[in-house]
Amino acid sequence: MASFLWWIVGFYWVVSGGATLLLNAPRLCWLAIILLAFDVFRVALACVVGIALCCCLLCFITILYAVSHQEGASEADLCILQRYRFKQTCGSGEKASARAGSMIPIAPTIRDPANKRALLHEDAECCICLTAYEDGTELQCLPCNHHFHAVCISRWLRITPTCPLCKYNILKANITV
Structure with a gap:
């Protein structure tokens, strides 16, 4: 409310007595102009933020919903899974992509x-x-x-904790374990 009142009084003061005010009290005139400019900037910024929030509200809600209800596996859940190193066993005439192999445990749990x-x-x-x-x-x-x-x-698994x-x-x- 005080900002709106300053807006009316300040503009009237600067516009109606601008030349006289500038000659008699230049510092006061520039202070009034700077305060009015700051007030204009603040109101414009508030309008831009308000419009952006209204336009992007659906996007914000969607992102917050996705983040808050994320049910993927944690790092602790992933560490429990058994790790293996693949070792190819190949014959002399087989293609590289058609080779069978074995899974050798890295560190059994x-x-x-x-x-x-x-x-x-x-x-x-x-797969x-x-x-x-x-x-x-x-x-x-x-x-x-x-x-x-x-x-x-x-x-x-970080996205969904189920086997594909x-x-x-x-x-x-x-x-359950």
Whole structure:
């Protein structure tokens, strides 16, 4: 309210007696002009922010809803999963993409002592990125025994904590164990 009152009085004062005020009290005149300019800037900024909020309110609500209800797996949930290193076993006449291999455990967990697992060539690919496992690639295996590239499955599980193949929920499994 005081700002609105200053707006009326200040503009009247500067406009009606501007030349006389500038000659008799130049500092007071410039102070009034600076305060009016500051008030104009503040009102304009408030209008821009208000319009932006009204126009983008739906976007803000959507983003806040997505962030607050994110149900992906945490880093602790991902650390529980068994890690493997893929080792290719190839014959002399086979193509590189059609090689079978085995999954060698990197560090067995107490919950899953994890033994070496053999893979047929049709199973030696990640169903998330659809590329064949290469020799030395790090893999992760879910409790449902489906395996993926470690990078691919950790990105997937941070968004949704379910297996991409069978929809096994790793969070609900950790609660019951």
